[in-house]
Amino acid sequence: MLLVGLTGSIGMGKSKSAELFAAEGLPVYDADASVHALYEKGGAAVAPLGKYFPDAIKNDAVDRTVLGQLVLNDSEKLQKLESIVHPLAGQMQKDFLETQEAAGKKAVILDIPLLLEKNAEGLVDVVVVVSTSPEIQKKRVLERPGMTEEKFLSILGKQMPDAQKREKADFIVDSSISIEDAHRQIRDIIRGLDAFPARALEVRKTLMK
Template identity: 55%
Template sequence: MILLGLTGSIGMGKSTTAAMFAAEGVPVYDADAEVHRLYVQGGAAVGPVGEAFPGVVRDGAVDRAALSAQVVGKPEALQRLEAIVHPLVAQSRAAFFEKAQAAGADVVLLDIPLLYETGGEARVDKVVVVSAPPEVQRARVLARPGMTEAKLDAILDRQLPDAEKRRMADFVVDTAQGLDFAHDQVRKILATVRFQAGPA
């Protein structure tokens, strides 16, 4: 089974590209969505996160804004949070792999926003980076409700620059030239990795 890692900076079209892989029959594991599931009412992270960070659980779920206020800019607190969340995410990822393998999938996609920033490229076979020119990226992100130039710059400061991601990638999907063009690139990537893998 070929593991593809999908990443890209904010506003590059990563979620749309992940959906294109899914449309081609590739099982997709969304790391961000999994963390969201762990934080909702009944989620496996609610209890331990509430104990480690008093006051962040409201109505039985983790209040992400309250949690963020306790960990952003505090490396020790962030490490404490990661020590709780990362093993839970790893468990769900292992279950996802088992299910995909049982279904006979030859390729799976791991959608991980901070893939390079967390060293995740070492755990996948190939990396796909979703990219678009800076002016397209800024226009997309600033069109989001509540987004400001200052907020965008703060987010970009925490992410590896797009040019660096593209340089390190095995494949790049350009999302600035329309959905059909991007989907065509996705199909070509799948054809290439399957050809390189050879017969099962």
């Protein structure tokens, strides 16, 4: 089973690209959505996060806005957050891969925002980077509810520059023109996947032993 890593900096159009891959029949694992599920009432991350970030727990769930403010520009708190959430999210991803492999899927999309920042490209067979111009990126991000330029710049500072991501990509989706154009590009990418060997899943299994 081919593992396709889908990534891109904030505001580049990665989430919409994931939807377009799904529309073409490829199962998508959404790393952000998995974390959201961990934060919801009854989610596995609520109790452990409550021990270290009690102010972020509201109505038995994690308030992501408050949590984000608590770790903003605080590397120590961010590391603690990641040490709690990443293993839980990793198990969810493992379960997804096992399910799709058992179903006989030939390829899956792993929608992982920080794939390249975490130097995890060796855990996928193909890297797809979604990109657009800095002007379009900034406009999209600042239109989000609760977003400020300060927060945008802080997030951007933690992400690998777009130019470096493009250099590491096997395929690039240019999201600057239209959804229809991006969809065309994605169909072309899917047709090109047959040229790549599926090795990453076996690498993952070795690491998980």
